[in-house]
Amino acid sequence: MALFDINKYRQMFLEEAEDLFEVIDNILLEAEDEGDMDSETINSLFRSVHTLKGNSASVELSMFAALAHELEFFMDRLRNGELEFQTQMADLLIEGVDALKHILELELDDDLEHEYFSSIKEELLFKIDNFSSDIKEITLLQECNAKEEENGLNSEQNHDY
Amino acid sequence: MPKILIVDDSNMLRDMVKYALNEGGYPDIVEGVDGVDGLAKAKATQFDLIVSDINMPNMNGFELISELRKIPAYAKTPILTLTTEKTDDMKAKGKEVGATGWIVKPFVPEQLLKAVGIVLSR
Numbered sequence: 001m002a003l004f005d006i007n008k009y010r011q012m013f014l015e016e017a018e019d020l021f022e023v024i025d026n027i028l029l030e031a032e033d034e035g036d037m038d039s040e041t042i043n044s045l046f047r048s049v050h051t052l053k054g055n056s057a058s059v060e061l062s063m064f065a066a067l068a069h070e071l072e073f074f075m076d077r078l079r080n081g082e083l084e085f086q087t088q089m090a091d092l093l094i095e096g097v098d099a100l101k102h103i104l105e106l107e108l109d110d111d112l113e114h115e116y117f118s119s120i121k122e123e124l125l126f127k128i129d130n131f132s133s134d135i136k137e138i139t140l141l142q143e144c145n146a147k148e149e150e151n152g153l154n155s156e157q158n159h160d161y
Numbered sequence: 162m163p164k165i166l167i168v169d170d171s172n173m174l175r176d177m178v179k180y181a182l183n184e185g186g187y188p189d190i191v192e193g194v195d196g197v198d199g200l201a202k203a204k205a206t207q208f209d210l211i212v213s214d215i216n217m218p219n220m221n222g223f224e225l226i227s228e229l230r231k232i233p234a235y236a237k238t239p240i241l242t243l244t245t246e247k248t249d250d251m252k253a254k255g256k257e258v259g260a261t262g263w264i265v266k267p268f269v270p271e272q273l274l275k276a277v278g279i280v281l282s283r
Contacts, residue, residue, distance in 0.1 A: 003269075003270070004177060004180065004181075004270070009173055009176070009177060012172060012173035012176065013173050015172075016171060016172060016173055044218070047216050047217075047218060050216050050245065051170065051171055051216070053245060054171075054174075054244075054245035054266050054267075055171055055173055055174060057245070057266065057267045058173070058174065058177065058266055058267040058268075059173075060267075
Protein backbone atom coordinates (compact mmCIF):
# COMPACT_ATOMS: atom_id res chain seq x y z
CA MET A 1 0.00 0.00 0.00
CA ALA A 2 1.24 3.51 -0.85
CA LEU A 3 2.01 5.91 1.97
CA PHE A 4 0.33 9.27 2.34
CA ASP A 5 1.45 12.07 0.04
CA ILE A 6 2.86 14.28 2.80
CA ASN A 7 3.25 17.35 0.57
CA LYS A 8 -0.38 17.23 -0.46
CA TYR A 9 -1.58 16.76 3.13
CA ARG A 10 0.75 19.42 4.51
CA GLN A 11 -0.86 21.87 2.11
CA MET A 12 -4.31 20.83 3.34
CA PHE A 13 -3.07 21.11 6.92
CA LEU A 14 -1.85 24.66 6.31
CA GLU A 15 -5.18 25.72 4.85
CA GLU A 16 -7.01 24.35 7.90
CA ALA A 17 -4.38 25.72 10.29
CA GLU A 18 -4.93 29.22 8.94
CA ASP A 19 -8.64 29.01 9.79
CA LEU A 20 -7.95 27.47 13.20
CA PHE A 21 -5.38 30.12 14.09
CA GLU A 22 -7.93 32.78 13.15
CA VAL A 23 -10.49 31.22 15.51
CA ILE A 24 -7.88 30.97 18.29
CA ASP A 25 -6.62 34.55 17.81
CA ASN A 26 -10.15 35.97 17.90
CA ILE A 27 -11.03 34.05 21.07
CA LEU A 28 -7.84 35.09 22.87
CA LEU A 29 -8.03 38.76 21.87
CA GLU A 30 -11.65 38.91 23.05
CA ALA A 31 -10.70 37.15 26.30
CA GLU A 32 -7.88 39.62 26.83
CA ASP A 33 -10.26 42.57 26.30
CA GLU A 34 -13.10 41.21 28.40
CA GLY A 35 -11.03 39.47 31.06
CA ASP A 36 -13.33 36.49 30.86
CA MET A 37 -13.86 33.27 28.93
CA ASP A 38 -16.98 31.11 29.31
CA SER A 39 -16.85 27.32 29.23
CA GLU A 40 -18.17 27.07 25.67
CA THR A 41 -15.39 29.40 24.47
CA ILE A 42 -12.75 27.44 26.40
CA ASN A 43 -14.06 24.25 24.77
CA SER A 44 -13.83 25.83 21.34
CA LEU A 45 -10.29 27.02 22.06
CA PHE A 46 -9.27 23.58 23.31
CA ARG A 47 -10.80 21.85 20.29
CA SER A 48 -8.96 24.13 17.85
CA VAL A 49 -5.57 23.52 19.47
CA HIS A 50 -6.36 19.81 19.79
CA THR A 51 -7.09 19.62 16.04
CA LEU A 52 -3.87 21.49 15.25
CA LYS A 53 -1.95 19.02 17.38
CA GLY A 54 -3.54 15.90 15.89
CA ASN A 55 -3.37 17.03 12.29
CA SER A 56 0.21 18.28 12.50
CA ALA A 57 1.29 14.91 13.88
CA SER A 58 -0.45 13.25 10.91
CA VAL A 59 1.68 15.28 8.49
CA GLU A 60 4.90 14.61 10.41
CA LEU A 61 5.36 18.07 11.94
CA SER A 62 6.45 16.52 15.21
CA MET A 63 7.92 19.56 16.95
CA PHE A 64 4.90 21.71 16.16
CA ALA A 65 2.70 18.89 17.50
CA ALA A 66 4.79 18.67 20.70
CA LEU A 67 4.44 22.40 21.39
CA ALA A 68 0.72 22.31 20.58
CA HIS A 69 0.42 19.46 23.07
CA GLU A 70 1.77 21.66 25.89
CA LEU A 71 -0.74 24.40 25.11
CA GLU A 72 -3.51 21.86 24.80
CA PHE A 73 -2.64 20.42 28.21
CA PHE A 74 -2.79 23.88 29.79
CA MET A 75 -6.14 24.55 28.09
CA ASP A 76 -7.44 21.19 29.28
CA ARG A 77 -6.75 22.27 32.87
CA LEU A 78 -8.76 25.41 32.20
CA ARG A 79 -11.49 23.37 30.58
CA ASN A 80 -11.86 20.91 33.44
CA GLY A 81 -11.85 23.65 36.08
CA GLU A 82 -8.46 22.79 37.58
CA LEU A 83 -7.37 26.34 36.77
CA GLU A 84 -9.61 29.39 36.83
CA PHE A 85 -9.31 31.78 33.89
CA GLN A 86 -7.49 35.04 34.56
CA THR A 87 -6.75 37.81 32.06
CA GLN A 88 -3.00 37.17 32.24
CA MET A 89 -3.67 33.65 30.93
CA ALA A 90 -4.89 35.16 27.64
CA ASP A 91 -1.52 36.91 27.32
CA LEU A 92 0.31 33.67 28.03
CA LEU A 93 -1.79 31.78 25.49
CA ILE A 94 -1.32 34.50 22.86
CA GLU A 95 2.41 34.21 23.42
CA GLY A 96 2.17 30.42 23.14
CA VAL A 97 0.19 30.59 19.91
CA ASP A 98 2.72 33.05 18.44
CA ALA A 99 5.45 30.56 19.34
CA LEU A 100 3.45 27.81 17.59
CA LYS A 101 3.21 29.88 14.40
CA HIS A 102 6.93 30.58 14.54
CA ILE A 103 7.79 26.90 15.02
CA LEU A 104 5.45 25.91 12.19
CA GLU A 105 7.21 28.25 9.79
CA LEU A 106 10.65 26.92 10.72
CA GLU A 107 9.64 23.26 10.70
CA LEU A 108 7.98 23.57 7.29
CA ASP A 109 11.16 25.17 5.92
CA ASP A 110 13.14 22.33 7.49
CA ASP A 111 15.09 25.01 9.32
CA LEU A 112 14.30 24.09 12.93
CA GLU A 113 17.19 23.00 15.11
CA HIS A 114 16.17 20.73 17.96
CA GLU A 115 18.14 22.82 20.45
CA TYR A 116 16.33 26.02 19.43
CA PHE A 117 12.98 24.23 19.60
CA SER A 118 13.80 22.99 23.11
CA SER A 119 14.62 26.51 24.28
CA ILE A 120 11.28 27.83 22.95
CA LYS A 121 9.38 24.95 24.54
CA GLU A 122 11.15 25.27 27.89
CA GLU A 123 10.50 29.00 28.01
CA LEU A 124 6.81 28.41 27.41
CA LEU A 125 6.65 25.60 29.97
CA PHE A 126 8.45 27.80 32.52
CA LYS A 127 5.78 30.49 32.09
CA ILE A 128 2.99 27.93 32.30
CA ASP A 129 4.54 26.40 35.44
CA ASN A 130 4.93 29.80 37.06
CA PHE A 131 1.32 30.46 36.41
CA SER A 132 0.25 27.13 37.81
CA SER A 133 2.45 27.62 40.89
CA ASP A 134 0.89 31.04 41.51
CA ILE A 135 -2.54 29.52 41.37
CA LYS A 136 -1.55 26.75 43.75
CA GLU A 137 -0.08 29.27 46.19
CA ILE A 138 -3.29 31.28 46.20
CA THR A 139 -5.27 28.15 46.85
CA LEU A 140 -2.96 27.11 49.66
CA LEU A 141 -3.05 30.58 51.18
CA GLN A 142 -6.82 30.53 51.24
CA GLU A 143 -6.79 27.13 52.87
CA CYS A 144 -4.23 28.36 55.41
CA ASN A 145 -6.33 31.43 56.18
CA ALA A 146 -9.41 29.32 56.55
CA LYS A 147 -7.57 27.03 58.93
CA GLU A 148 -6.17 29.97 60.89
CA GLU A 149 -9.64 31.44 61.24
CA GLU A 150 -10.92 28.11 62.36
CA ASN A 151 -8.06 27.75 64.82
CA GLY A 152 -8.55 31.33 66.03
CA LEU A 153 -12.20 30.70 66.64
CA ASN A 154 -11.37 27.50 68.44
CA SER A 155 -8.77 29.21 70.63
CA GLU A 156 -11.18 32.01 71.44
CA GLN A 157 -13.74 29.44 72.39
CA ASN A 158 -11.11 27.71 74.48
CA HIS A 159 -10.15 31.03 76.02
CA ASP A 160 -13.77 31.73 76.93
CA TYR A 161 -13.87 28.51 78.77
CA MET B 162 -19.26 -3.74 -1.13
CA PRO B 163 -19.46 -2.19 2.35
CA LYS B 164 -20.66 1.40 2.64
CA ILE B 165 -18.51 3.41 5.03
CA LEU B 166 -19.21 6.75 6.72
CA ILE B 167 -16.24 8.89 7.81
CA VAL B 168 -17.00 11.62 10.37
CA ASP B 169 -14.31 14.20 11.15
CA ASP B 170 -14.30 18.00 11.28
CA SER B 171 -10.95 18.09 9.51
CA ASN B 172 -11.08 17.98 5.74
CA MET B 173 -7.49 16.76 5.72
CA LEU B 174 -8.17 13.83 8.05
CA ARG B 175 -11.30 12.81 6.14
CA ASP B 176 -9.26 12.81 2.95
CA MET B 177 -6.51 10.70 4.54
CA VAL B 178 -8.99 8.12 5.81
CA LYS B 179 -10.80 8.07 2.48
CA TYR B 180 -7.50 7.60 0.64
CA ALA B 181 -6.49 4.72 2.90
CA LEU B 182 -9.87 3.02 2.54
CA ASN B 183 -9.96 3.51 -1.23
CA GLU B 184 -6.46 2.03 -1.50
CA GLY B 185 -7.58 -0.89 0.61
CA GLY B 186 -10.47 -1.68 -1.73
CA TYR B 187 -13.32 0.26 -0.11
CA PRO B 188 -14.56 2.77 -2.69
CA ASP B 189 -18.02 3.42 -1.25
CA ILE B 190 -17.35 6.27 1.17
CA VAL B 191 -19.51 9.13 2.47
CA GLU B 192 -18.14 11.98 4.60
CA GLY B 193 -19.69 13.84 7.54
CA VAL B 194 -18.14 17.08 8.84
CA ASP B 195 -19.25 16.73 12.48
CA GLY B 196 -21.51 14.61 14.70
CA VAL B 197 -24.70 16.35 13.60
CA ASP B 198 -23.90 15.92 9.92
CA GLY B 199 -22.73 12.35 10.48
CA LEU B 200 -25.92 11.42 12.33
CA ALA B 201 -28.10 12.94 9.60
CA LYS B 202 -26.21 11.00 6.91
CA ALA B 203 -26.38 7.78 8.92
CA LYS B 204 -30.15 8.19 9.23
CA ALA B 205 -30.51 8.82 5.50
CA THR B 206 -28.41 5.82 4.39
CA GLN B 207 -27.60 2.54 6.10
CA PHE B 208 -23.82 2.20 6.49
CA ASP B 209 -21.89 -0.99 7.23
CA LEU B 210 -19.13 0.80 9.13
CA ILE B 211 -18.63 4.23 10.70
CA VAL B 212 -15.20 5.75 11.38
CA SER B 213 -15.51 8.78 13.63
CA ASP B 214 -13.34 11.41 15.29
CA ILE B 215 -14.06 12.26 18.94
CA ASN B 216 -13.34 15.99 19.37
CA MET B 217 -15.69 17.73 16.97
CA PRO B 218 -17.88 20.84 17.17
CA ASN B 219 -21.70 20.72 17.41
CA MET B 220 -21.82 17.03 18.39
CA ASN B 221 -18.73 15.13 19.49
CA GLY B 222 -17.91 11.51 18.70
CA PHE B 223 -19.18 10.15 22.02
CA GLU B 224 -22.55 11.85 21.52
CA LEU B 225 -22.71 10.63 17.93
CA ILE B 226 -22.04 7.00 18.87
CA SER B 227 -24.52 7.20 21.71
CA GLU B 228 -27.21 8.55 19.35
CA LEU B 229 -26.40 5.93 16.72
CA ARG B 230 -26.72 3.08 19.21
CA LYS B 231 -30.29 4.22 19.99
CA ILE B 232 -31.24 3.52 16.35
CA PRO B 233 -32.10 -0.19 15.95
CA ALA B 234 -30.44 -0.35 12.50
CA TYR B 235 -27.15 0.78 14.08
CA ALA B 236 -27.33 -1.28 17.26
CA LYS B 237 -24.63 -3.65 16.02
CA THR B 238 -22.93 -1.71 13.23
CA PRO B 239 -19.16 -1.48 13.81
CA ILE B 240 -18.05 2.00 14.83
CA LEU B 241 -14.34 2.81 14.95
CA THR B 242 -13.09 5.94 16.64
CA LEU B 243 -10.07 7.65 15.11
CA THR B 244 -8.70 10.16 17.58
CA THR B 245 -5.60 11.61 19.22
CA GLU B 246 -7.14 10.78 22.61
CA LYS B 247 -5.38 7.80 24.11
CA THR B 248 -6.04 7.80 27.85
CA ASP B 249 -7.71 4.81 29.46
CA ASP B 250 -10.52 7.08 30.68
CA MET B 251 -11.36 8.17 27.16
CA LYS B 252 -11.21 4.60 25.87
CA ALA B 253 -13.48 3.49 28.70
CA LYS B 254 -15.93 6.24 27.80
CA GLY B 255 -15.79 5.08 24.17
CA LYS B 256 -16.57 1.54 25.22
CA GLU B 257 -19.38 2.75 27.47
CA VAL B 258 -21.17 4.59 24.63
CA GLY B 259 -20.76 1.62 22.29
CA ALA B 260 -17.63 2.14 20.17
CA THR B 261 -16.36 -1.08 18.60
CA GLY B 262 -12.70 -0.10 18.30
CA TRP B 263 -10.30 2.73 19.12
CA ILE B 264 -7.54 3.88 16.76
CA VAL B 265 -5.08 6.57 17.81
CA LYS B 266 -3.96 9.28 15.37
CA PRO B 267 -1.62 9.66 13.65
CA PHE B 268 -2.40 6.41 11.90
CA VAL B 269 -0.85 4.52 9.02
CA PRO B 270 -3.11 3.12 6.28
CA GLU B 271 -2.27 -0.51 7.09
CA GLN B 272 -3.28 -0.05 10.71
CA LEU B 273 -6.67 1.38 9.76
CA LEU B 274 -7.28 -1.29 7.12
CA LYS B 275 -6.40 -4.05 9.55
CA ALA B 276 -8.96 -2.73 12.05
CA VAL B 277 -11.58 -2.28 9.32
CA GLY B 278 -10.98 -5.83 8.07
CA ILE B 279 -11.39 -7.26 11.57
CA VAL B 280 -14.64 -5.44 12.45
CA LEU B 281 -16.24 -6.01 9.04
CA SER B 282 -15.53 -9.75 9.13
CA ARG B 283 -17.24 -10.26 12.47
